[in-house]
Amino acid sequence: MSLLHVLPKILEESKIEYEQTITSKFILKEAFLEKSEDVINIMAKGDNLAFIKFLMAEKEFKEKLNLVYIDPPFFSQSDYGMNIEFPLGKEKAKVKKKAYSDTWESGMEGYLKMLCTRIFGIKDLLADDGCLWVHLDWHSVHYVKILLDEIFGEANFINEVIWQYKSGGTSKRHFSRKHDTLLFYAKNKNYYFNGQKEKSYNRGLKPYRFKGVNEYRDEFGWHTLVNMKDVWQIDMVGRTAGERTGYATQKPEALIERIIESCTKPGDLCADFFSGSGTLAAVSNKLERKWICCDMGNLAIINSLSRLAGQHMEFSFYEEERLHEIFDFNKNITLNVKHSKINVTSDLIQIELLDFKPELIYAKGLNAKDENTMTMVLKEDPLQLVEYWSVDYHYDGIVHKAKEVFIKSSKGITRKSKSIISGSKNISIRLVDSFGTSYHKVIDIKEVANNEN
Ligand SMILES: C[S@@+](CC[C@H](N)C(=O)[O-])C[C@H]1O[C@@H](n2cnc3c(N)ncnc32)[C@H](O)[C@@H]1O
Structure with a gap:
């Protein structure tokens, strides 16, 4: 059956699955560098659906999150690995290990159901002025847009932001695929938004000298500052960048910074339930926002813990009870x-x-x-x-x-x-x-x- 006909069933079944999922227990395993009792920052290892239920039932976070950004698997039908490096004599030895899988035996239908189930939960966690950003690409974004319109209401769709980058492969059979799509939805019309400014270069890079218009000059030439548009050119994390963790599909801090600054105030609570190497946590901390993150991958979690503890962050680390192991x-x-x-x-x-x-x-x-x-x-x-x-x-x-x-x-x-x-x-x-x-x-x-x- 065509996927178009299945979308209502996906919505219905995911809603039921979300409502019927029982919370599993998450254990507080380690409190990192905490000086005060009222630190909220949380990193959790486990399935995010169970964690969303845990936040709701045990932690009273219902309607408390100001921003949720998610960067889930894209339905690329690939597995993602990362190199773990060790010094060996004078050389560096590398061992490749799977970080996470984006292959779906249940096809697009199973993938969309997984995502929808979690989005129902995220909506319940969002505060009245909160918003959700869903980071995807051409594989599934058009189907997800239709489902999000149903879950959040078309009127609450705010923007489709295109993140354009340079690196990666090309093909002789199609134009190079060099952008991701971010869907931005508000919980309702009370959403908080702090529009950003960007440079707009003058024609010929020369000054216009229009009355009442402020003009600026940098190394490229004369420009004005205008309201930011919905196509963002931001470099991917470079091989030698200080923020690089080596985690597959790590997103640049500059991208997350823009989202956080546009949709939250200092002190607000931001969350990422597919958090990978912990980029949202790292940026939230820099911008003085509180954060909650979750990932079920081992490599994602060790990358995040060393990244965040390395930046001297105060946070609690929870682990889903079924994953809890004790070694002698x-x-x-x-x-x-x-x-x-x-x-x-x-x-x-x-x-x-x-x-x-x-x-x-x-x-x-x-x-x-x-x-x-x-x-x-x-x-x-x-x-x-x-x-x-x-x-x-x-x-x-x-x-x-x-x-x-x-x-x-x-x-x-x-x-x-x-x-x-x-x-x-x-x-x-x-x-x-x-x-x-x-x-x-x-x-x-x-x-x-x-x-x-
Ligand atoms: C695209 S990566 C996120 C990368 C991240 N934005 C960063 O900057 O490092 C997607 C992540 O989702 C995680 N993931 C997939 N399904 C999950 C689930 N059900 N619960 C928790 N994490 C999940 C994977 O382990 C993977 O780390």
């Missing part, structure tokens, strides 16, 4: 912990990572060449596989509150922590490897002190 730290990691009393109130605590035997459960499915590379990396220095590790010096037995985070850089991972702490009883250490497996250990300071005596 003692079997996998060798540590050296030293404790010495400095004075009546202060202790010096030194923790050193000595050895690591990773559980390579997520490294499965590597090709023979990459498996060989992994064997060489493990033989040379297994600690190269540590993506980040963090320490909570006052573990309460419930939530690991990372007060110190060590993230892998081009120079490798810091192996020694050295902190002066007062009144520490239990220290909690969490370590995450390059494939996303996490390990947790609690150290009793009394035991360490007794062993040393």
Whole structure:
């Protein structure tokens, strides 16, 4: 049957699926660098439909989000990988791993149903003045526009923004496909909008000198400032760009910046439920907005956690209970912990990572060449596989509150922590490897002190 005839069924069935989905439990796994109790920023690992239900039922976020931006799979019928890099001797070794899949056995119908189910939930989470941006391309945008018109109402369609870029492949059989389409919808007519300005260059790049018109000059020539149009030319994230995480399909911060600045005020709450490498979170933080992000991919989550913790952000990390795993730290990691009393109130605590035997459960499915590379990396220095590790010096037995985070850089991972702490009883250490497996250990300071005596 033609897809046109199936669209009403897709809408109906997705609405029912959304209403009947029961929330699954999300566990607070790690609180990153939090100084105050009222931090809202959340990164979650899990299926976004379950997470949307969790936000609604357990966290009372119904009608609280000012902006939702989503950049879901596009129905490209491809899988996306990323290179994980390790130093090996004087060289850099690369191992390719699947980041996420955009292949749909259930065809366009199944894809549209997945998206619609979540969009019903997003609409419920949006505040009265809130809006939704859906980032797609030619594969599915025209069908999604029709469905969004039904869900949000045609009157609430605000803009179709074209993001034009340069990089990528070409073909001799068609014009080069060099744009994505972003659909911008408001919850209702009360939506917040702060239009941006852009440069409009004068003909011949010379001054017009019209009365009452402000003109400016830059390295290209004379221009005026006009209301921003709906075609945006923004470069993709370059190979050497500082913001590059290496995650497949990472979007440029400049693009997300424009959206956030146009649709929110400082202090507002922004969300992305297909958050990949955490671009929306990184930009929201820079622009002093609060944020909520979710992704179900391991590589997406480790990229996001190291990106955000590396920018010293305060946030909570939740994980869907069904994905929660506990690994035996003692079997996998060798540590050296030293404790010495400095004075009546202060202790010096030194923790050193000595050895690591990773559980390579997520490294499965590597090709023979990459498996060989992994064997060489493990033989040379297994600690190269540590993506980040963090320490909570006052573990309460419930939530690991990372007060110190060590993230892998081009120079490798810091192996020694050295902190002066007062009144520490239990220290909690969490370590995450390059494939996303996490390990947790609690150290009793009394035991360490007794062993040393
Ligand atoms: C196009 S990427 C997002 C890239 C992101 N905008 C960035 O700048 O890095 C789409 C993401 O959606 C995630 N995803 C797909 N289906 C999901 C689901 N049901 N729940 C949560 N995440 C999902 C994938 O793991 C992938 O990381």
